[in-house]
Amino acid sequence: MTRMSTRAVLAASAALFALPAVPAIAQEAPADETTASNEITVIARRREERLLDVPIAISALSTEALDKAGAKDLSGVQGAIPNVNIVQGRGSASSANFYIRGIGQPDALQTFDPAVGVYVDGVYLSRIQGALLNLFDVQRVEVLRGPQGTLYGKNTIGGAVNVVSKKPDLNDLRGEASITYGRFDEVTAKGYVSAPLVADKLALSVAGVYDDRDGIVTDPATGRKYNDRNNLSGRAILRAQPTDTVEVLISGDYTRQRNSLTMGQATAPLIGFDYNADFSAVTPFVIAPAATGEWDYKASSSFAGDKGQKLDHWGVSGTINVDLSDTLQLVSISAYRKLKTDFFVDIDATTAEVGDVFVGTRQHQFSQELQLKLDADKLKGVLGVYYLNEHVTSHQEAYADSYLRYVGTPLNFLRTIDDEQDTKSYAAFGQLTYDFTDAVSLTGGLRYTRETKEYFRTTTATTSSPIFPALVIKGTFTFPTNLPAPYNTLDSVTYEAWTPSATLSYKPSRNTMLYGSVSRGFKSGGFNGRVNGLGDVTQVVDGTTVVVPTFKPETVWTYEVGAKGSFLDGRVNISGAAFYSDYANFQARVGGGNTGINGGSFPVLNAGKLRIQGFEFDVNVRPADPVTLFASVGYLDADYKEFNDGRRAPAFSCNPTGAKVTCKPAFAPPLTLRAGGEYRVPLGDATLSLGGDVRFVDKHYLSVDNRPGLTEDGYLIGNLYAQVDFDKFYLRGAVRNVGNTLYKTDGQEFSSVGNIQTVYYGDPRTWNVTLGVRF
Known part of the structure; x- marks a missing residue:
């Protein structure tokens, strides 16, 4: 297995554009002979509209497109949509790392809010754990790029992923089932059935998926498998329509995952420290060298074979749609969700105990949203209020028996953490579109958000020696009460924001649109959930050491122009957008140094300002009925205009001289390309479809401070x-x-503890065969 050279990648990428037609499944699913692509509907603006009529950078993937893309969960969307990065979160089998246009939040800690919102049938998921949803009864996935707040219950700064389930059919029995077998003994079984219980009045749908695959990473010493899949999910939806003006949807879902460890590769030597007799000095030593050679999907862990990752995630929701008149509709969405995770994570990815942790999380949330939708002749839109109450607790243990020594003898180290956070979020939002003419429309939106967070954390670190029994060092740090005055009573913070948006659109014809928009995004601040001591909340500002126990909200102004068009009776569909974003108060967890005595800190700072600009382009062409071709291009020019780490410059600081920022934003590849197609051949009463795609992702960084080992070269x-x-x-x-x-x-990147820098890899070549039935 070899990595392609940059020259080969670029040459292959250039070859893609030599195709006679360049089209894109990311924008729309391939049309069949009876349904033109320009008739695809979405609910991005909280009402059903043709994709072409929505003046937003949006991509919609249908069930068929998701299946053919091989998407088992939301990570399968990766590469299908320009400037969107959706991958399995680091060290976890179920966490989702979402980046849209270079804006995201990879840290799974509960004190960070996701930058990209995931919604399932209008219900917001607060945590990235469990957000890597299995796609089994999905009608489509809509991905909205750019700030979303004037239409959605929870404000999101980077964009929104809107998962739309299939509604039960009130009149017809419908269903489908499939069984898949593939490499690594993959076995996936899916089933969906929708049945009317009372014609025109009541229907029920039930869906389930069983997804099991052996691990793709092997322990060469024990033969143990890592990075596997073992998932069981189900959802039931009851739909009632007692009158022509009232519809009620009650949904319940459950996901169970039981996985082995998720292993990566150490890209830097692990460094430990040997204390002298009176603990006044330390001597560094190498615990384990960095891995050499290409990753061969082999890894070993210090954890025993029974240590893996468990997740239980369930929720219930109720949606009531009431038509108050021909032009007004009232919508209520009530939801309760509960999440339980017990994750063992070998962060250092070696047999050494340096970054071995257990994280047990218990989370529940209640949300209530009310919407008043207007659909008049000239004026359309939605007004809404939103409430979210979330409670999260976690218990964490960190084991690092290989990290420290005392006069040459190993020390046992255990750190335990217990914390708790309560979040209450209130919002009022609205967006209205006025049609001046059949061609010209103006949309204005405004949102007010108020969020209050309460946080408490206790950390206990114990160091002992099996050789010197009397040597036991124990320290406890309680956040925030151990902070010096005046911060020792600060356990609650409140943030408020007004976020407007405006869009002007022009439709020269029914199937073409030009638009320009401006919008402001907001992501709440909060407490640093990795606080282990004063060093984590201590900064040097203008030469003075100060304590900053919280980080501020992020904000962004995004300016966008775009165009969409469908031509030749839907055979050619094109969309494009160019954007410019000014991003302030970027929330960064930066390295806190690795000096033994003073190491191990994890400061979270409002480190700087970003400027992100770029464009996206999709085209889908059906030159003949049997042929569909597609392509997409995403370009990003992302830069830190300012990066103040607020600390004495660590080795990999992004501004080591204090004058020039040397880093690039993480997860922001300058170029992403995709091209492919499908050819359908009649075979008597059957049809053969042959298809595929090629995807290119440019060089990008996997850490805030651009460490060499945490870089993907493309x-x-x-x-x-x-x-x-x-x-x-x-x-x-x-x-x-x-x-x-x-x-x-x-x-x-946890370089401040043992110089940990671990990278994770995508799947190698896989194959599968699926037999399915639809009725």
Whole structure:
């Protein structure tokens, strides 16, 4: 297995654009012979509209497109949409790392809010744990790029991922089922059935998925498998329509995951420290050297075989739609969700105990949203109020018996953390569109957000020696009460923000649109959930050491122009957008140094300002009925205009001289490309579909401070499938990552403890065969 050279990647990428037609499944699912692509509907603006009529940078993936892309969960959308990075979160089998246009939040800690909101049927998911949803009864996935707040219950600064489930059919029995077998003994079984219980009045749908796959990483010493899948999910939706003006939807879902460890590769030597007799000085030593050579999907852990990752995630929601008149509709969305995770994570990815942790999280949330929708002749829009009450607790243990020594003898180290956070979020929002003419419309929106967070954390670190029994060092730090005055009573903070938006759109014809927009995004501040001591909340500002126990909210102003068009009766569909974003108070967890006595700190700072600009382009072409071609391009020019780490410059500071920022924003590849197509061949009463795509992702960084080992140099991967459709049955074979390309997806940077820098890789070449039925 070899990594392609940059020159080869660029040459292959250039070859993509030599295709006679360049089109894109990311914008829309391929149209069939009876439904034009320009008739695809979305609910991005909280009402059903044609995709072409929405003046927003939005992509919509249908169920069929998701299946053919091989998407088992939301990470399968990765690469299908320009300037969108959706991958499995670091060290976890179920956390989702979302970046849109270079804006995201990879840290799974509960004190950080996601920068990209995930909504399931209008219900916001507060945590990135459990957000890597299985896609089994999904009608489509809508991805909105840019700040979203004047239409959605929870404000999100980077964008929104809107998962829309299939509604039960009130009149017809419908269903589908499939069974898949693939490489690494993959077995996936899916089922969905929708049945009317009372014609025109009451219907029920039930869906489930069982997804199991052996690990793709092997322990060469024990043969143990890591990075596996073992998921069981189900959802039931009851739909009632007692009158022509009232609809009630009650939904319940449950996800259970039982996985082995998720292992990566150490890219830097692990460094420990040997204390002298009176603990006044330390001598560094190498615990384990950095890995050499290419990743071969082999790794060893210090954890025993029974240590893995468990997740239980369930929720119930109720949606009531009431037509008050021909032009007014009232919508109520009530939801309760509960999340339980017990994760063992080998952060250092070696047999040494340096970054070995257990994280147990218990979270529940209640949300209530009310919307008043208006659909008059000239004026359309929505007014809403939103409330979220979230409670999160966690128990954490960190084991580091390999990290410290006392006069040459190993020390045992255990750190335990217990913390708790309560968040109450209130919002009022509204957006109205006025049609001056059939061609010209103006949309204005405004949102007020108020969030209050209460936080408490206790950390206890114990160091002892099996050789010197009398040597026991124990310290407890309670946040925030151990902080010096006046911060020792600061356990609650409140943030408020007004976030407006405005859009002017022009439709020269029914199937073309030009638009320009400006919007402000906001992401709440909060407490540093990694506080272990004063060093984590101590900064040097203008030469003075100060204590800053919280970090401020992030804000962004985004300016965008775009165009969409459908031509030749829907055979050619094109969309493009260019944008410019000014991003302030970027929330960064920076390295706190690795000096033994003073190391181990994890400051979270409002480190700087970003400028992000770029463009996106999608095209989908059907030159003949059997042929669909697609392509997409995403370009990002992301820079830190300011990066103040607020500390005495650590080795990898982004401004080591204090004068010039040397880093680039993480997870912001300058160029992302995708191209492919599908060819359908009649076979008597059946149809053969042959398709695939090629994806290129440019060089980008996996850590805030751009460490060399946490850098992806760019990659090119291809996917192929063949499917035979009969009247009700279908048979599909698929190969993902055809060229067996080695590529990095995420990284862990905890350099202040043992110099930990770990990288995670995407799947190698995989194949599967699926037999399915639809009725």
